[in-house]
Structure formats: structure tokens, C-alpha cells
Amino acid sequence: MSLYLHSRTVSGKPAAIIAQIPCLQDNYGFLVHDLASSKTAAVDTPDAEAINKVLVEQNWSLDIILNTHWHGDHTGGNKALKAQWGCRIIAPGGEHSKIPACDQTIGEGETVQLGNLQAQVIETPGHTAGHIIYYFADIAAAFVGDTLFSLGCGRLFEGSAEQMWRSLKKLRALPDDTDIFCAHEYSKANADYALSVDPENEALVERARQITDLRAKDKPTIPSALGLEKKTNPFLRADNDDMAARLGMEDAPAAQVFARLRQGKDNF
Ligand SMILES: [Zn+2]
Helix, strand or coil: CCCEEEEEEECCEEEEEEEEEEECCCEEEEEEEECCCCCEEEECCCCHHHHHHHHHHHCCCCCEEECCCCCHHHHCCHHHHHHHHCCEEEEEHHHHHHCCCCCEEECCCCEEEECCEEEEEEECCCCCCCCEEEEECCCCEEEEECCEECCEECCCCCCCHHHHHHHHHHHHCCCCCCEEEECECCHHHHHHHHHHHCCCCHHHHHHHHHHHHHHHCCCCCCCEEHHHHHHHCHHHCCCCHHHHHHCCCCCCCHHHHHHHHHHHHHCC
């Protein structure tokens, strides 16, 4: 896969460029470049070399690194990129001791300014205990790390199903036209599982077809719009009556339905 550059507008005017950089096996690294100030942020650093190459090619300099969580495939490039650019590294408060070269911690409700753009921080524990996501409302983009994937969600390494369900509901409350930039290209495997638990969902069948098509051409399936995820992602539909009924869990709380769905994926 190759680099993708997404242009974003604010009130019809070009405002930002998002670079989506394939890294490692199936990760994406992201750069957000504010056109007004020429400031650039990296969201996670799976591969310093791959990210650096794009910075140089685009003639951008790196001002900030925004980490979503401590896993090595999200922070492994922190030190090398900081050595190269002298950038400031911002990371979730609960995980700073595990995040290389962290300068500043951040948490729920706080914001990061990148030139004219602002990112809101939303805490989404579940995959890791301190996981956060960065939501750029102006350019309708959410960088969700390993919390939400297209048709999937992150594994529960450090949190409970209840916590993760709460986190996903917070993301689900964002506007439908928000593009979800997740950190892995997992959509094909996620689609196979989603179809197994929600086979009659026409929007899902269509999305799965698109994903197969895109992947056959070695194209990314990311980003996807939150509105589409709400209709097709089983993990955002744990409180849907049909979903609960299909699992024989009509009277169960949504968090339990979610737990069953997550367990099903772990063993799929
Ligand atoms: Zn992770």
C-alpha cells in the first residue's frame, strides 16, 4: 500500500492535509498538517523512518507527537522523531511512564492546539487502561488508535468489557460525518466476523463487499464515516434489539451483549 493524502476543508476552504502512512505489517501512522500555520502533528509513531520520509517529501516539519496509548507499534518511533525534529510529545496521563520521551500528559476534556486546528481529547479505556483518542471537530476527523476499528474494536488487554462499551458509546456520540482514522487495516477480518453475527444487515453486506473490493486492489479501507460504522459495526450495535435477540440475549444489559460479541471475535 502507498501513502494517501486527504485534503480537509473548513467552511469550503482548504484547511488541512492528513497523511495516512502504511507502517509495519498492518499499522497506519498519521500526520495532520495545518495549512494556515504549516504546523504538523503525528498521531502515534509506528515507524519513524516511514513517517520521516513523508515529512521530508512534503517539506513539513514535525511539531508535536500525539500518542493514543503505550503499545510499541504506536510509540516505537517517538525517540527517533524527537531526536530529528525536537518535537513535543503528548501522551495519555495514565500511561506516561510507559511512553518513550513523553513531555506532557493530557486527559479527558483537554485540548491540543495545532495552528488553527484544535483536537479534543476523549478518554477511551478498554484496549489499554489509559487509552485516549484525538478528535479534530473542525475537520471532522477522529484518530481513535486501537479503540475502534472499521467493523471492529480493540482487544481488551487492560480493561473490562463494561469499560470498553462505555468508551465506544462516547465515540458513537460524535457526529455521523466524522471520519474514523483507526490505526490498523483490520477491516477484512472484521467484516468476516461482523457478517457471522449480523448476516441480514444490508448495509453491512454492502460495506463488506466494498472492503473486499478495496483490499483486492491493495487500497486502504480507512477512514470510514462514523455514520456508516453505527449502521454496520457490531460492536457499536450491542444495544440493538435485533443483535441481542440473535445472540439469545434479549434481556441482557448491552455491556454483556458487547462482552459476548468481543469474546466471539477473540475466538473467531
Ligand atoms: Zn494497541
